[in-house]
Amino acid sequence: MDNLANASMDSMRQVNEITGKQMPTFSMDMLDKDALRDLFKKHRILCVMHFAGLKTLEESCNKPLLYYKTNIGGTISLLEVMKEFGVYNMIFSSSAAVYGSPSYLPIDEKHTVGGCINPYGKTKYFIEEILKDNCTAEKQWNVVLLRYFNPVGAHVTGKLGEDPQGVPNNLMPYVSHVAVGRLKELTVYGDNYDTPDETEVRDYIHVVDLAQGHVAALKYLEKDCGCKVFNLGTGKGFSVIDMAKAYESASGKRVPYQIAGSREGDIASCYADASLAEKELGWALKLDLAKMCEDLWRWQSNNPTGFRQDS
Numbered sequence: 001m002d003n004l005a006n007a008s009m010d011s012m013r014q015v016n017e018i019t020g021k022q023m024p025t026f027s028m029d030m031l032d033k034d035a036l037r038d039l040f041k042k043h044r045i046l047c048v049m050h051f052a053g054l055k056t057l058e059e060s061c062n063k064p065l066l067y068y069k070t071n072i073g074g075t076i077s078l079l080e081v082m083k084e085f086g087v088y089n090m091i092f093s094s095s096a097a098v099y100g101s102p103s104y105l106p107i108d109e110k111h112t113v114g115g116c117i118n119p120y121g122k123t124k125y126f127i128e129e130i131l132k133d134n135c136t137a138e139k140q141w142n143v144v145l146l147r148y149f150n151p152v153g154a155h156v157t158g159k160l161g162e163d164p165q166g167v168p169n170n171l172m173p174y175v176s177h178v179a180v181g182r183l184k185e186l187t188v189y190g191d192n193y194d195t196p197d198e199t200e201v202r203d204y205i206h207v208v209d210l211a212q213g214h215v216a217a218l219k220y221l222e223k224d225c226g227c228k229v230f231n232l233g234t235g236k237g238f239s240v241i242d243m244a245k246a247y248e249s250a251s252g253k254r255v256p257y258q259i260a261g262s263r264e265g266d267i268a269s270c271y272a273d274a275s276l277a278e279k280e281l282g283w284a285l286k287l288d289l290a291k292m293c294e295d296l297w298r299w300q301s302n303n304p305t306g307f308r309q310d311s
């Protein structure tokens with residue numbers, strides 16, 4: 001289910017085509033409890049993978065109530081309905097944002113959480129706390145919190161990829177729009193950081209590796225694990241300039257850039273220690289930076305205007 005605030009049902013049609021299966025899909029809002037109840041009544045649900053939420057840092061600073069209502073209110077409404085129907089298994093899309101500005105690198109799961117810089121990060125942190133408290137209070141719950149680092153890339157077929165509405169906020173969709181000619185140049189936010197080339201460093205993970213992490217987490221829930229948390233990243237940091245250059249190599253297109261001031265609330269470096277997920281979930285990273293860029297470019301060049309062929 002998706003309220004399609006930043007998504008298209010076309011992506012689900014592509015999933016069906018790629019997998020050869022018909023996935024039942026519903027256009028509805030998580031805050032609509034009656035619609036949720038209806039869904040749980042009609043389908044035998046064993047586990048919920050909860051990805052739903054707003055995720056733009058800047059917007060979250062301007063519209064905090066919208067973020068708290070959608071992300072936290074939506075989660076509570078979902079948990080209440082799950083409980084009504086005796087569904088106690090959840091995988092939650094959390095974020096590296098819960099760590100705030102890291103006090104050491106690479107960041108492992110023992111790093112303190114909660115010093116979040118923006119309301120978006122706070123919603124992820126508060127939801128984690130709600131899920132933990134719920135697991136402590138009611139032992140039948142099993143929840144895996146997956147803290148995503150920076151997902152990029154697309155499905156290898158080039159049929160399924162990210163299609164942000166309006167001007168992209170995240171780095172790689174923006175870079176990709178520049179390469180395909182939809183945007184003129186990249187704006188690099190800051191070149192005065194304590195990093196090798198002085199631009200910000202992040203841990204970029206192929207979206208298919210991230211998806212495989214969810215499959216591993218689904219199997220892990222069968223162990224009656226209670227509440228567990230795992231980083232999903234690669235353990236490697238790349239700078240903004242590294243990413244633009246890697247995309248130029250993959251696409252054969254130029255990605256011109258200009259340097260601007262830092263984005264409010266941004267941090268210099270953020271990358272994961274992802275060894276716990278490898279050890280406990282039995283999850284292994286398979287796809288490197290070149291592959292992330294190659295797959296993203298296949299999707300972008302096949303679909304220059306995303307799923308909307310007319311824009």
Ligand code: UD1
Binds near residue numbers: 098267270
């Ligand atoms: C942040 C959060 C992440 C969250 C994501 C949701 C942190 C540490 N990370 O990721 O948890 O899931 O937002 O959107 O809080 N950049 C440019 N020019 C651009 C766009 C981005 O230079 O036009 C730079 C940013 O300054 C940053 C990097 O590229 O250094 C990646 O930015 P972005 O893709 O927006 O992700 P984060 O801000 O790292």
